[in-house]
Every structure is written in C-alpha cells, then in structure tokens.
Amino acid sequence: MKRFIVPWRVCVFVGGLLFLLLGIRPLHAHGGGEIKIAKEPVGPYKLTVWLNPPQPQAGKTMHITVAVLAEDDSPILDAAVFLEMVNHDTGQAIIAKPATTEQSTNKLFYETDFPAPETGAYDINIQLTKADINGQVTFSTEVQPAKNTNWLVVGFVSIGVVLAIALFLGGRSVNLDISESGNQ
Amino acid sequence: MDPVLKAILSSWDWRVDVIIILAVSGSLYMMGWGRLRKRTASLPQLSHRQNRRSPNRLVVSWRLAAYLSGLFFIALALLSPIDVLGGQLFYFHMIQHLLLIMIAPPLLMVANPMPFLLWGLPTRWRRRLGSGLGRLLHRKSTFRRRLRAATTPGIVWMVWAVALIGWHDPNAYNAALSMEWVHDLEHLSFFLTGMLFWWHVTGAGPRIHKHISPIGRIAFLLSAIPLNMMIGVALAFAGEPIYTYYTAVPRIGSLSVIDDQRVGGFIMWVPGSMMYIIAVLILASQLLQGEESKPALPESEWAGDEALKAPGIRK
Numbered sequence: 239m240k241r242f243i244v245p246w247r248v249c250v251f252v253g254g255l256l257f258l259l260l261g262i263r264p265l266h267a268h269g270g271g272e273i274k275i276a277k278e279p280v281g282p283y284k285l286t287v288w289l290n291p292p293q294p295q296a297g298k299t300m301h302i303t304v305a306v307l308a309e310d311d312s313p314i315l316d317a318a319v320f321l322e323m324v325n326h327d328t329g330q331a332i333i334a335k336p337a338t339t340e341q342s343t344n345k346l347f348y349e350t351d352f353p354a355p356e357t358g359a360y361d362i363n364i365q366l367t368k369a370d371i372n373g374q375v376t377f378s379t380e381v382q383p384a385k386n387t388n389w390l391v392v393g394f395v396s397i398g399v400v401l402a403i404a405l406f407l408g409g410r411s412v413n414l415d416i417s418e419s420g421n422q
Numbered sequence: 423m424d425p426v427l428k429a430i431l432s433s434w435d436w437r438v439d440v441i442i443i444l445a446v447s448g449s450l451y452m453m454g455w456g457r458l459r460k461r462t463a464s465l466p467q468l469s470h471r472q473n474r475r476s477p478n479r480l481v482v483s484w485r486l487a488a489y490l491s492g493l494f495f496i497a498l499a500l501l502s503p504i505d506v507l508g509g510q511l512f513y514f515h516m517i518q519h520l521l522l523i524m525i526a527p528p529l530l531m532v533a534n535p536m537p538f539l540l541w542g543l544p545t546r547w548r549r550r551l552g553s554g555l556g557r558l559l560h561r562k563s564t565f566r567r568r569l570r571a572a573t574t575p576g577i578v579w580m581v582w583a584v585a586l587i588g589w590h591d592p593n594a595y596n597a598a599l600s601m602e603w604v605h606d607l608e609h610l611s612f613f614l615t616g617m618l619f620w621w622h623v624t625g626a627g628p629r630i631h632k633h634i635s636p637i638g639r640i641a642f643l644l645s646a647i648p649l650n651m652m653i654g655v656a657l658a659f660a661g662e663p664i665y666t667y668y669t670a671v672p673r674i675g676s677l678s679v680i681d682d683q684r685v686g687g688f689i690m691w692v693p694g695s696m697m698y699i700i701a702v703l704i705l706a707s708q709l710l711q712g713e714e715s716k717p718a719l720p721e722s723e724w725a726g727d728e729a730l731k732a733p734g735i736r737k
Binding site: 270271272273276277286290292305307311312313315316339343344345346 | 425426428429430432433434435506507509510599600601602605670671672673674
C-alpha cells in the first residue's frame with residue numbers, strides 16, 4: 239500500500255494564497271446592503287441610502303451608499319454629500335465625513351466607509367448640498383457588540399466537511415490509500 | 423462625453439482576489455502551453471486522421487485563444503460595469519450570469535485546461551502533483567469511482583438545474599443583491615455547475631466518465647434548453663416585478679422595473695438558449711464531417727441487386 243501525501247510546500251502555497259485572498263479588501267468601497275431610505279425627497283431631488291452591513295458591529299467597517307436622483311430619476315453626479323453619525327442619547331456627533339463618487343465602485347453613487355463606533359443607538363444624517371439646495375435625511379441604526387469569529391468552531395466545521403468529502407470520495411481511508419497495483 | 427455614461431464606463435470593481443486567480447490560472451496555462459508546444463514541435467506532423475491522439479493535436483493555438491477568452495469573459499462578468507450595474511439593472515445581471523454559465527465555462531473546458539495547468543507548474547511540483555493526481559484518478563482508485571458516481575451527466579444536470587432554479591427564487595435573488603458574500607456564492611455556484619455541465623459536453627480531462635457519443639452530447643445540450651427557456655419566458659411575461667429589490671433602487675435611463683425584467687427574461691430565453699443551440703450545431707457539423715471522412719463503400723456494396731432489395735443488409 240502506498241500512501242498519497244500532499245507535499246508541505248503545496249499546502250503552504252495553497253494556504254498562503256487562501257489567506258491572501260480572504261484577507262484582501264476591495265480597492266474601492268463596494269455598495270450593496272439594506273436600503274434604509276428609498277427615494278426620499280430633498281428639495282427637487284430624491285435620496286436613496288443603503289447601509290452595509292444592515293446591523294453594524296462595534297469596531298467593524300460600516301459602509302454607506304447614497305444615490306442622488308433628479309425628479310425624472312436620472313442620477314445627479316455633481317452634488318456634495320456629507321454624513322454625520324450622532325449618538326441618539328447624547329446628541330454628540332461621533333463621525334462626520336463626506337461621501338463621494340471617487341470613493342465608490344459604482345460611480346453613479348456617493349459612498350464612504352468607516353469603523354462603527356461603540357455599541358448603542360445612533361442617528362445617521364445625510365446632508366445634501368447642490369447649488370442653493372440644502373437638505374437632510376436621517377435614519378437610525380443600532381450598533382451591536384462585535385461578534386468575533388470563533389476560529390475554533392470554523393476550524394472544526396471545516397475539518398468535518400473535508401473529512402466527510404474525503405470519506406465519500408476516498409472510501410474508508412481518509413489518507414486516500416490505493417493499492418500499489420494502481421500505479422502499474 | 424455625457425457624465426452619466428462616463429460614470430457608468432468608469433465603474434469597474436478591481437477585485438484583487440479575482441485578478442489574482444485569473445492572472446495565476448492564465449499564466450500557468452500559457453507557460454504550460456508554451457512548454458508543451460516546445461516539446462511537441464519536434465514530433466512529425468501527421469495527417470488529420472493519424473493525428474487524433476497525437477500531442478500535436480493537443481497543443482494548438484485555438485485552445486490557448488479559447489482559454490484566454492474564457493478568462494477574459496470571467497473578468498468582464500466580475501470586474502466590469504456589467505457587475506457593478508447588475509445591482510440597478512436586472513438585464514445587466516442576466517448578461518453577467520450568461521457570461522458565467524454559458525460563455526466562460528465552454529471556452530475554458532474546450533481548452534482542456536488540466537494538462538496545460540500541470541505543465542505550467544515548476545517541474546518538481548508538476549511531477550509531485552501529477553503523480554498524486556495519477557494515483558487519485560487511477561482506474562482502480564476509490565476516489566475516482568466515487569467522483570465518477572457523483573458527477574454522472576444525470577447528477578450534473580440536476581445540480582445545474584437546482585442552481586439555476588434556486589438562484590432565480592425571489593428571496594435568494596434579493597439576498598444575493600443585498601449581501602456580497604451571497605452574491606459571490608451565487609456566481610461561484612453558477613460558474614462551477616457550468617464547468618461541470620460543459621465538462622461532459624467537451625470531454626475535457628480528466629476523462630473519468632464513459633465516453634459520450636456525439637449524439638449523446640447533443641441530447642445533453644438540448645436537455646438544458648427547456649429549463650432555461652421556461653425561466654426566461656416566466657420572467658419576460660410576468661405582469662409585475664418579481665425581484666422587489668429593483669423597485670427601490672434608482673433607475674438608469676428610462677427603462678422601468680418591469681421593462682427591465684422583460685429584457686432580462688428575453689436575454690435568458692433567446693440568447694441564453696442560442697448558446698446551447700450553437701454548441702449543438704458545432705457538434706452536429708463535427709459528426710457530419712466524421713461521416714464524410716469515412717471511406718466510400720465500393721459500388722458493389724450498395725449498387726448490387728441484393729443491396730437494392732434490402733439496403734444495409736450484408737451477406
């Protein structure tokens with residue numbers, strides 16, 4: 239019986255590649271998420287706002303996407319969009335920063351991201367300025383405590399899945415034993 | 423240039439993970455193709471019929487072109503404005519799925535990637551991996567037997583159908599648009615089931631299944647059309663928006679949500695089905711060419727009295 243062993247260098251290479259791929263963040267902020275405000279009027283314009291993830295966690299990245307539309311739903315690309323995250327109880331502004339089309343993947347939208355503040359209730363104000371039009375829309379969100387990934391559970395589940403596949407594909411032997419005659 | 427058009431054309435999602443995978447697999451294939459070409463250049467050139475099992479037939483330029491085109495279409499589907507605007511326009515999303523299920527997989531599989539990717543590796547790695555694969559896929563190995571049982575044409579068709587129907591369910595579709603990881607999972611499952619489907623059609627390596635005759639491959643391809651067509655027709659003729667996510671997002675241009683859905687359904691129905699029909703026509707033409715290249719029967723075989731009485735019956 240000859241045992242098939244995966245070379246350690248291959249394991250390191252594959253593991254390294256996976257680590258690299260999982261650790262990589264997109265170059266630009268990517269949209270998506272849950273719609274918090276849908277086509278709410280601000281003067282002659284309408285604002286749609288997405289929050290990603292829908293339930294932000296303290297310390298983890300929050301992503302906000304804003305679409306500014308004209309009355310006929312065509313996108314407005316030369317407005318100034320500024321957002322402010324205010325603690326719901328104290329009224330203190332925790333985060334204040336612009337959302338721009340330069341930061342976004344979809345250049346029809348204004349996007350920005352930032353780390354979520356500590357746990358609690360917050361109001362997010364989106365201010366729109368274009369020529370002499372000024373206006374604001376607001377939505378509320380609750381920042382949850384950060385849930386750290388339990389790598390031990392992830393590891394056990396992954397090993398379980400790999401073992402199940404190996405058992406199915408390789409028969410009783412997990413090491414994929416095959417007879418020497420197989421090489422002839 | 424119109425600023426909206428300019429914004430659309432500059433909406434590229436430079437995903438480093440996708441770029442790395444495409445660059446690594448493209449480089450490996452090109453290196454492997456180059457090495458194999460060098461090795462086979464000294465082999466004598468054989469006639470088309472003699473050449474059927476020759477390495478000369480494996481290392482041909484059209485395979486390289488097909489593989490690189492397959493990677494190009496994956497890049498187009500996942501990095502270009504087609505991906506970015508898929509969240510606003512349903513028909514852009516359908517074009518993206520078409521590229522991932524019906525365009526990229528056949529181009530990659532027809533290029534028979536396995537031997538080229540192996541030959542693209544450094545010699546030591548190639549030998550080790552090759553010998554490992556040789557053991558894993560040996561005729562007597564359990565792995566091969568189980569893999570073969572798990573990927574029969576019937577099972578592959580079922581998995582492909584479940585992925586196609588499942589991801590067009592409104593809840594699954596809306597979830598894919600709201601959560602990026604679900605969206606990636608959707609694309610990965612479409613691409614992988616597409617690769618499995620076209621594995622049987624193209625007969626690419628590793629060849630662990632029973633040889634499917636050209637007629638069998640044509641039947642397999644034709645079996646994909648009704649399901650594809652049904653989903654496309656259902657979307658094209660639906661009276662109201664099925665995917666509610668699009669009702670809340672800003673529109674681009676004057677296309678309403680329902681018209682967008684109709685265009686998307688039409689794309690899935692007509693161009694989507696056409697891809698399979700084109701493949702059927704290619705296989706049918708190969709089948710007919712094979713008939714043409716057979717030596718003609720001598721006149722006595724078909725013009726004799728006996729043959730005219732009962733054609734096809736030999737003494």
